[in-house]
Amino acid sequence: MTKLSWISEEIQALKDAGRYVPIRALQSSQGAWVTIEGKKVLNLCSNNYLGYANHPEVKKAAVDAIERLGVGAGAVRSIAGTNELHLRLEEKVAKFKHMGACLTFQGGLLANSGTLPVLVGKDDIVFSEELNHASIIDGVRLSSAKRAVYKHLDTADLREQLVQHRKEGKRALIVTDGVFSMDGDIAPLPEIAELGTEFDAMVYVDDAHGEGVLGDHGRGIVDHFHLTGKVDVEMGTFSKAIGSMGGFVAGTSELVDLLKQRARPFLFSSALNPGDAAAVLKSIELMEKDDSPIKKLWENSATLKDELRKAGFDTGNSKTPITPVMTKDEKKTVELSRMLYEQEKILASPIVYPTVAQGTARIRLMPSAVHSRDDIMFAVDAFKRSGSRLGMV
Ligand SMILES: Cc1ncc(COP(=O)(O)O)c(C=O)c1O
Incomplete structure (x- = not known):
C-alpha cells in the first residue's frame, strides 16, 4: 500500500463495474x-x-491566421491576450445570433461554468432541467445558488417549481440545454421563455447542439422558435457544427461587459488561439453563405x-x-x-x-x-x- 494505491483501486472498480471507457x-x-x-x-x-x-476554406483561414498572428494568444484576455480577431469574431457571432453582444471563451464547458456564477450567487435560485449538460451542473454548483431541478421537457413541473421556490431567490434563472445531447430531443423554449417573464426569472439556453443544425442557416434554437429578444442568454460552442474549438455567451452588451470583469475563465485563463478564432469566423461565414x-x-x-x-x-x-x-x-x-x-x-x-x-x-x-x-x-x-x-x- 502506498499513499497513491487508491488510484489503482478506483480504476479497477470502474473496470469491474463495466464503466471504464x-x-x-x-x-x-x-x-x-x-x-x-x-x-x-x-x-x-x-x-x-x-x-x-x-473543410479546406476553414483550414486555410486557420493557417493564414497562424502565419500572421502565431499559434498562441499569449496571455489572458484582460492582460494582453485580446486580439482584434477575437473582437471581430465576437461581433460576428452576436450578429449571427441576433443578440446585442457576445463574449468568447476557450470552450463551451468554460462558457457555462464561467458565466453561470456571474449571473447568480448564494442569494439566488436556479431552475435547472434534469438532463442538463455537466458543464451547466458545474456552473450552478460554482455559483452557490439554490437549485431546483425540474423534470425533463416538463413545463408543468417547471411552473410548479417556480410557484413553490421562486421566492427563495432574489434573482432567478431558468437554465436548459436547447437540444439534449444524449436523446436529440428539444427543450420547449417558447413555454420556458413565457415562464421566465411570468416569474421574473432570467432564461439561459445552452445551444451546443442547436448551432449549425436548427434555425435559419443554423442560427440555433432561439431562431428556430422565433424567440429573438425573448431569451436572455444564449451559450454555444465552436467545437461541434462550427468544427473548431471554443465557446461563447451572447446576450446584452451590459452582460458581456460584466462577464469581462467577473467571469473566471475570461480573467484567469489564456484566450482562444488565433487559428481557432479565424477558423470559427470562416465557418460562420460559410454557414451564412450556404445552408x-x-x-x-x-x-x-x-x-x-x-x-x-x-x-x-x-x-x-x-x-x-x-x-x-x-x-x-x-x-x-x-x-x-x-x-x-x-x-x-x-x-x-x-x-x-x-x-x-x-x-x-x-x-x-x-x-x-x-x-x-x-x-x-x-x-x-x-x-x-x-x-x-x-x-x-
Ligand atoms: C450541451 C453541451 N454543452 C456544453 C458542451 C461543452 O462544449 P465544449 O466541448 O466546447 O467544451 C457540450 C459538449 O460536450 C455539450 O454537449
Whole structure:
C-alpha cells in the first residue's frame, strides 16, 4: 500500500463495474471515415455536423491566421491576450445570433461554468432541467445558488417549481440545454421563455447542439422558435457544427461587459488561439453563405432514422440529427458497439450509466453532412446484421 494505491483501486472498480471507457486514438482528420489502429472505419460518433472540422476554406483561414498572428494568444484576455480577431469574431457571432453582444471563451464547458456564477450567487435560485449538460451542473454548483431541478421537457413541473421556490431567490434563472445531447430531443423554449417573464426569472439556453443544425442557416434554437429578444442568454460552442474549438455567451452588451470583469475563465485563463478564432469566423461565414450542408445533414439523419426504425430498432424521441439507438441493456449495448467496430468497421460508441440513467443504454449515432447516402446505408446494414446476431431485432 502506498499513499497513491487508491488510484489503482478506483480504476479497477470502474473496470469491474463495466464503466471504464477505453480511449481510441485517431490517425486521421475528422470526417465520414476515420483511421483508427491503422483501420478505416465509418465515423458515427463525432459532432462535426457540417464537416467544417476538415473543410479546406476553414483550414486555410486557420493557417493564414497562424502565419500572421502565431499559434498562441499569449496571455489572458484582460492582460494582453485580446486580439482584434477575437473582437471581430465576437461581433460576428452576436450578429449571427441576433443578440446585442457576445463574449468568447476557450470552450463551451468554460462558457457555462464561467458565466453561470456571474449571473447568480448564494442569494439566488436556479431552475435547472434534469438532463442538463455537466458543464451547466458545474456552473450552478460554482455559483452557490439554490437549485431546483425540474423534470425533463416538463413545463408543468417547471411552473410548479417556480410557484413553490421562486421566492427563495432574489434573482432567478431558468437554465436548459436547447437540444439534449444524449436523446436529440428539444427543450420547449417558447413555454420556458413565457415562464421566465411570468416569474421574473432570467432564461439561459445552452445551444451546443442547436448551432449549425436548427434555425435559419443554423442560427440555433432561439431562431428556430422565433424567440429573438425573448431569451436572455444564449451559450454555444465552436467545437461541434462550427468544427473548431471554443465557446461563447451572447446576450446584452451590459452582460458581456460584466462577464469581462467577473467571469473566471475570461480573467484567469489564456484566450482562444488565433487559428481557432479565424477558423470559427470562416465557418460562420460559410454557414451564412450556404445552408446546403445543413439540408444534407437533415436528409442523412432522416434516412438513418427511417431505415433503422424499419429494421426494428427504437430510435427514441429524437427531433434532431442525434440518433440514439435504444438498446437499453448495458452489456448488450457494449457488445453491439464492439461487434460494429471489429466486424463491421463502424465507430459507434455505447452510452451507458452514469452518462444516461440505468436501463436506458444506447448507441448514439451522429450523422453529418459529409456522410453519403451509401455511408448511411452501410451503417444500417451493419446494424441489421449485428442486431439480429444479438437477438435485438
Ligand atoms: C450541451 C453541451 N454543452 C456544453 C458542451 C461543452 O462544449 P465544449 O466541448 O466546447 O467544451 C457540450 C459538449 O460536450 C455539450 O454537449
